[in-house]
Amino acid sequence: MINIYADETCTHPSQGKYLIISAITLESEVAKPIRKRINSLKANLPQSEFHFTKLTKNTVHQYKQLIDLLFEYYHQKESYKRGIFKPRAYRKITFDALFVEHQKIDNVTFNNGDAKLGFLRFYKTLLEFLVRKYYLQGQKFDIVPDDINLKKGLLTVNEHEIQLEGFDSVKHLINQDFELKNGIPNVIHRIQKHQSHAEPLLQLTDVILGLLKCKFNDSNLTGSKREKARREVLSYFEQRCEEAGIKLDLGNMYPYRSFNLWEFNSVEF
Template sequence: MKFDIYCDECFPDLLTSGNPQAQYVIIGSLWLPSEKRAVYKTAIHTLRDQHKVGGEIKSRKVSPSKLDFYKELIDFYVDQGTDLRFRAIAIDHSKVDIAGRNQNSAELSFYKFYYQMLHHWLGANNSYSIFCDYQTNQHPDRLTELKKILGNANPLAEFPVVQWVRSKESVLTQLSDVLTGLTSAKLNATTTVGSAKHELLTHFESRLERTIGPTGVTAQKFNLFQINLDGGW
């Protein structure tokens, strides 16, 4: 079966910052059958037209005037059942050994976590097209390496596409941004009670019928891998 994966991230700068503003780096991904790509894109565009919401859809753009739109966007995501899934990895930046385990490269460390986020949800005999939110890297071949490593670790799967996409050109990447941003907001406690974003976060948890937090790898609709970097059992 063919799948699309649309990826986004929150607070990647925590791996290099001398003045961190949060605890967790979040890398998120939206998974869907490739055959439903066009249907989902049309549905999101229609919803945006109905609410007269222009520009990019992003978690940082949630406001009182757009709250109803974002709530309906969350409803759309939830109502698709397991045909539309979300998986994220949460990394405590203070426990990342960049010098000792990552060749003193925060960028290399970041893509190792990208791999961890993707790898454990990949299945044999499937084809995955992976679209990563555009970033400027010191090493220009990061996605080429990621594709190679994913292929080596999953020889029975195919990866025809692992490429950059600019979020302004992809509403599915934008939906991934919203879900990743809400996950980050919960784990990093960055919302204020009474704010539009806090209300949207509450709505998201209500629709999921669970609090946003770590899950087991088999959780299908919403999956959060809080990686343990302390070692041990």
């Protein structure tokens, strides 16, 4: 089983220039030891969970340890290839983020004026890209988004007189398209929302996402009581990325990168 842990931030224009939806992808066998290590690290946190908004000067060391854990597994390469585009060998843990500039979102034209419908379509765009990028023959995807309050009636699909909505519709539409194009049915096993405090890998996703939000949206830094701590952890993250040869810039959807920040302009697959 291939696991995807997804999270989002800055869903409203007042929160920053970009809407950002991100995901960590790894196999379930790799997820187990990482989850155990995160649980061990967070035992020393006063809040008993990693969450970027809860980073303080007293927990900087633990958050740096979390970043070290990410790169420990990132530096481990797979010995086999994955993907539908052009199969490639990836890292044991990968990270992808979709950046959508709020000024370019036209919900009136494309989403009947419904911002939540537009948001869910962007979410589907990222997940569909990840499924095609990391597909491994014989494996299915188990997708875990952070718990999101989505109303009913989004991306509604009528299938055999059963109405599918929200993430159920996303699963159905991606599976349908993947089978049509690749002859492989039910590539997504399930999409099940989860509370981040109960899933360590969602906490890891949240922290990376928070750092990227600070870097590209300049959010939660200036004027914050926790500005110094956040800048210190961001600087450490940037240093580790540079050491790993990761470019923290917004480019295209690169299927060959294990760490990819993608600015959405159009669907390219």
